[in-house]
Amino acid sequence: MRGSGGKHSVGGQSQDDEILGKAYDSKLMKRLLSFVKPYKKYVVIAIFMNVVVAALGPLRPYLTKIAIDDYIVNKNYDGLVTISAILFGTLIFQAVVQYFLTYYTQLMGQNIIYDLRVKLFAHVQKLALKYFDKTPIGRIVTRVTNDVESLNELFSSGIVMIFSDVFIIIWILIFMFLMEWQLTLVSLSVLPLLIYATFLFRKKVRESYRDVRFQLARLNSYMQEHIGGMSIIQLFSKEKKENKNFAEINDAHKVANINSIFYYAIFFPIVEILSSGAIALIIWYGGGDVINGTMTIGVLFAFIQYTEMFFRPIRDLSEKYNIMQTAMASSERVFKLLDNDTIIENPTTPITINNFKGNVDFKNVWFAYNNDDYVLKDISFSVNTGETVAIVGATGAGKSSIINLLNRFYDVNKGSIRVDGVDLRKISKEDLRNQISIVLQDIFLFSGTIASNISLGDSSITEEQIVKAAKTVGADNFISKLPPKYSAEVKEKGATLSVGQKQLISFARALIFNPQILILDEATSSVDTETEMLIQKAIEKLLKGRTSIVIAHRLSTIQNSNKIIVLHKGEIKEVGTHQQLLNKRGIYYKLYQLQYKEQEVK
Amino acid sequence: MKRLFTLNKYFRRNKGRLSLGILFILISDFTQVFIPLVLKDSIDALHANANKDLIIRYAIIIFALAVVSGFFRYMIRQTIIVVSRKIEFDLRQDFWTHLLKLSHRYFQNTSTGDIMAHATNDIAAVRMYVGPAVMYSIDTTIKFLIVITIMLSINATLTATILLPLPILSFFVYKLSKKIHKKFTLIQEKFSDITTMAQENFSGIRIIKSYVREAFEIETFAKESSEYRKRNMDKIKIQALFMPLLFLITGTSIILLILVGGNMVINNQLTLGDIAAFLFFLGMLIWPTIAFGWVANIIQQADASLKRLQKIYDEEIEIKESKETDNSIKEIDGTIKFENVSFKYGDELPEVLSKVNIEIPKGSTLAIVGHTGVGKTSLVNLISRLFDTTSGNVLIDGKNIKLIPLDVLRKNIGMVPQETFLFSETLEKNILYGVENLDDKLLLNRVAEISQLNKDVSQFADKYNTVLGERGITLSGGQKQRTSLARALAINPKILILDDSFSAVDTKTEEEILINLKEFMKDRTSIIISHRISTVKDADNIIVLDNGVIAEQGKHNELLELGGIYYDIHYKQLLEEELQREG
Structure with a gap:
């Protein structure tokens, strides 16, 4: 809560998404319309149907006029039946056309939204990790979900329905003028007032609604925050005070709502009064003509109905203005993401390595995430085919950066990385990554089944292969004990599985893609002895016969590796085998005491 | 209903x-x-x-x-x-x-x-x-x-004839809005699926890229989006019926009026004015007819x-007060005693604390160390009654804490929880959160000084009026913890509980705070949970918790001599410091 008196300024505090700009921006609109292009046919049909539907409504009062003047007044019952049948026919026809019109315009809108959403998602897949480092995930999600959604209204009702409203107005005017042009002008005299009232109402409602939304956001964020901090409230015995604070915010929300009621409360009666006013005018002016015999009662009937018909399209048109405004703001954000080009490009003519062997060579590699803040300094080392290299070091030594570079999630600042003697930047990313499997320390499981988490949805991987991989790493044991076995559901980030189980699944995942190079970031989390044994065995099988780089936390992995690299603050400090490094009594020796010695005892 | x-x-x-x-x-x-x-x-x-x-x-x-x-x-x-x-x-x-x-x-x-x-x-x-x-x-x-x-x-005849279609409209509105509501729920579910998928994909982008699964992910996303589109269209199929049905039914009424009414006019049973009036009455009844079906759904x-x-x-x-609560208790002195305290979070869950007995004399400092998950936080949460014991009693000044009025108890305990929570308010409001007098600058400065927060605050343009959180600045982890400490000190507590409250504070600042606290805590009881030996080494009594029981207990030197868990933690921290100095 800001300000103890419950005061608040609305202007400066509205959220980013609240700022609405113009309702029309030709550049944005042009780009938006480019998404309509594939559905040109729909648009043409919809506009055609619109013209038809728009005419049918206004046609009926005209037919009513004929019914009254020609048949009722002249006492022609058969004619009355005929005209009623015609009326009913147009009614049915209008209903049918209206249904399909709504259906097809919505279908078009949904299709466009679908195209845009998938395109946007596909674009995000191309973006480099640098983008994800800098952008909150929630924001990207909002672009793909809510922002795209708010364009739906523009496509499904906005664009086509604007025509509809305009056509209805045009048709009504045509019929009215055809019947009696003077009376038309008389009854239209309330129109300027109506248009003015409508647009004023929209504007005021929009303003007051903004206040309502601001108050609602305030109310919600207060609740969200204080539910999160409930233990603090209770520990400091501040229940009464927070109840009072909440009452203040709750009250401001109530007042904002009550203020907005005013505009609705006044607008609808005014519309009613205006329409009654128009009717009074028609009777007043038209009445004289009827008495003089220059006009019929049927015309009066028709006009009374037309004045009622006029109001809806005008009200709708003012609403379209809002839709356009929101759509412009959303599309600007969506296009900004579509235009983002933080992409690690593939080389134009990538070199294909036949018979990938898996030699890795880091040569004087320098790397920084930001400017000159180097996390890797002059790193050189090589891993021969089939060898295992362990990288050890304290947190922040730069171990994960090595993984990031080898996978080409980022490009080096200086120096080069080669696989089989070819610079990474000369191979296509897909070719490179297909040869490399990584197992990250934070195991990421997707919602889906255990099988789909192992195969990552690759349909070329058979059920048998999945089971075989799971058996190899020793995961089959626990999986086959689950009632649905491999189709057991994995819930949110694998909450139902133990840490060890998740690790085994990620091992199976790495194995099934049968990579030439394996990168393993061993998990530090402690597991029970039995699982630990399973994991160690699984790692042995994983590493066998392939080039491996392991960020090692397990003594067994370190002892079995061909070479240990000790990374400290971005530099290679020591290289050698376990025994050599121990004898050196340097950094490795201390790390060993700190992190691995206990494992020996086990 | x-x-x-x-x-x-x-x-x-x-x-x-x-x-x-x-x-x-x-x-x-x-x-x-x-x-x-x-x-x-x-x-x-x-x-x-x-x-x-x-x-x-x-x-x-x-x-x-x-x-x-x-x-x-x-x-x-x-x-x-x-x-x-x-x-x-x-x-x-x-x-x-x-x-x-x-x-x-x-x-x-x-x-x-x-x-x-x-x-x-x-x-x-x-x-x-x-x-x-x-x-x-x-x-x-x-x-x-x-x-x-x-x-x-x-x-009467005409009325009955032209009103006949209206109940059908009510019925349709009721049925259709019910269906639409159901379809809408399905749409929302799919929308949240899409959101979850996008969320997961963007969070797991590393795995997706490294296994070259982008194409598959796009395909899956397209499938989900397509299903979302389908569900929307399912709703639209019904929703699109709304308008046509509305004017079909009302239009039928009007046609009936013209046909049947017109015939009556021809036969001189009715006037044209009557038909005009009926036309208007029909118009008046349309909205209420729709409202009937709509209201039924709302209800x-x-x-x-x-x-x-x-x-x-x-x-x-x-956690509440009971009939036995002794409202005559207005003050707390600060002697704490755990009597055979056991605690578990649920009936089927294992015990977090088993038969713990501790005595903390008024004015003394108790330190609790141990690995993560051994029950340290659970133990202190029992004192401020965030939870009640499963069995055994916690006594303050010899009285069962359940007898002490809840706000008397809590107003005398200054708690600095492990997870720092600050409100999106000014620093001042956060620090003086538990205090009645919100203008006590003297108190504000005093507790900020003890918490070593004053130097940081003097760097902020708005000083203590700096707003925290989304709308304001983001404090560093250490600054947050020190603010939380100042907040606890401000209520002038008889008992101070620090639950791993210096984990993000650098060792030098921590030392200074501890020196300041010594003075402040002179007559108060304090409980300090920490991973750092340097924080706890001067405590009057140190207990090492392991799996819910007290494994070791004593002063720093005694525990070192013991060569157990405490010694091990101590040794590792020395090594870590050495490594930090390296390179």
Whole structure:
């Protein structure tokens, strides 16, 4: 809560998404319309149907006029039946056309939204990790979900329905003028007032609604925050005070709502009064003509109905203005993401390595995430085919950066990385990554089944292969004990599985893609002895016969590796085998005491 | 539907305004109904070629009636809808008051999102019932009664004929909106699937890229989006029926009016004016007819929402005062004793603390060390009664803490929780959160100085008025912890609990704070949980918790000599420091 008196300024505090700009921006609109292009046919049909539907409504009062003047007044019952049948026919026809019109315009809108959403998602897949480092995930999600959604209204009702409203107005005017042009002008005299009232109402409602939304956001964020901090409230015995604070915010929300009621409360009666006013005018002016015999009662009937018909399209048109405004703001954000080009490009003519062997060579590699803040300094080392290299070091030594570079999630600042003697930047990313499997320390499981988490949805991987991989790493044991076995559901980030189980699944995942190079970031989390044994065995099988780089936390992995690299603050400090490094009594020796010695005892 | 009667107490509070609203509905409806009658007279007069003055008078009356009816229509919204907002306020306030009473356990087991969903959606659904639904049902009923009575008095046969289609409309509106509501729920579910998928994909982008699964992910996303599109279209298929059905049914009524009514005019049983009046009456009944079906749905939804809200109201308040609470206790001295205390988080869950016995004399410092998950936080949470013991007792000054009034207990305990929580307020408001006098600058400066926060604050442009959180600045982890410490000190507690409160504070600053605290804590009891030996080494008593039991206990030197867990932690920290200095 800001300000103890419950005061608040609305202007400066509205959220980013609240700022609405113009309702029309030709550049944005042009780009938006480019998404309509594939559905040109729909648009043409919809506009055609619109013209038809728009005419049918206004046609009926005209037919009513004929019914009254020609048949009722002249006492022609058969004619009355005929005209009623015609009326009913147009009614049915209008209903049918209206249904399909709504259906097809919505279908078009949904299709466009679908195209845009998938395109946007596909674009995000191309973006480099640098983008994800800098952008909150929630924001990207909002672009793909809510922002795209708010364009739906523009496509499904906005664009086509604007025509509809305009056509209805045009048709009504045509019929009215055809019947009696003077009376038309008389009854239209309330129109300027109506248009003015409508647009004023929209504007005021929009303003007051903004206040309502601001108050609602305030109310919600207060609740969200204080539910999160409930233990603090209770520990400091501040229940009464927070109840009072909440009452203040709750009250401001109530007042904002009550203020907005005013505009609705006044607008609808005014519309009613205006329409009654128009009717009074028609009777007043038209009445004289009827008495003089220059006009019929049927015309009066028709006009009374037309004045009622006029109001809806005008009200709708003012609403379209809002839709356009929101759509412009959303599309600007969506296009900004579509235009983002933080992409690690593939080389134009990538070199294909036949018979990938898996030699890795880091040569004087320098790397920084930001400017000159180097996390890797002059790193050189090589891993021969089939060898295992362990990288050890304290947190922040730069171990994960090595993984990031080898996978080409980022490009080096200086120096080069080669696989089989070819610079990474000369191979296509897909070719490179297909040869490399990584197992990250934070195991990421997707919602889906255990099988789909192992195969990552690759349909070329058979059920048998999945089971075989799971058996190899020793995961089959626990999986086959689950009632649905491999189709057991994995819930949110694998909450139902133990840490060890998740690790085994990620091992199976790495194995099934049968990579030439394996990168393993061993998990530090402690597991029970039995699982630990399973994991160690699984790692042995994983590493066998392939080039491996392991960020090692397990003594067994370190002892079995061909070479240990000790990374400290971005530099290679020591290289050698376990025994050599121990004898050196340097950094490795201390790390060993700190992190691995206990494992020996086990 | 019985549940909805529980809302009567809210209606009762606004009796006056509500009855006024109903009165306005009556007036507005009555005046409105006269308009077609005057229209009828004017058309009949025209047909009979009456003089122009009479016609003008009719025109003026029509306009005047519209103005009066319009004015009362305005008043209806200003009364009934306003009442609904007032009731919404009351509902939400009661909900919040109840939440404030619920125990720590409830908030640990319930996601904030769930509670928020109730606070927003369910209360909104109930408001739709108390406001618009009530207004429209009253309005609709009154209007129907008046209009139909008048219509019947003009011509019963015609009335029956042209009103025949209207119940069908009500029925369709009811059925269709129910279906649409269901389809809408399905759409929302899919939308949340899409959101989850996008969320997962973007969070797991590393795995997706490294296994080159982008194409598959796009395909899956496209599939989900396509399903979303399909569900939308399923809804649209039904929704698109709405408008056509509406004018098909009302149009049929009008055609019946022209056909049957016209025939009556031909046979001189009816005048043209009557037909005009009926045309208007029909127009008046269309909206109420729709409202009938619509209101029926709102009532059902409100009932379902009330059911969900009721569940929260029925939630047991676990930590509370009882009949035995001794309200004569106003002060606390600070001697704490754990007697055979065991604790578990649930009946089926394992014990977190087993038969723990500790004595902490007033004015002494107890330090608790141990690996993560051994029950350190659970132990201190029992003192401030965030949870109650499963068995055994916690005593303060020799009295069972359950006998001490809850706010006396908590106002005397300064707690610095492991997870720092600060409000999006100014620094000053955060620090003086537990204090009555919000302008106590002296106190503010004093506790900020002890917490070593003053130097940081002097760097901020707005000093203590700096706003934290989303709208303000983001404090570093250490600054947050020190603010949280200052907040606990500000209430001048008899007991201070520091639950791993220096984990993000650098060792040098920590040392300074500890020196400052020594002075402050002279006559107070303190409990310090820490991973750092340097923090706890000077405590009067150190206990090492391991799997819920006290494994080691004593002073720093004694524990080192023991060569157990404490010694091990100590040794590793020395090594770590050495490594940090390297390179």
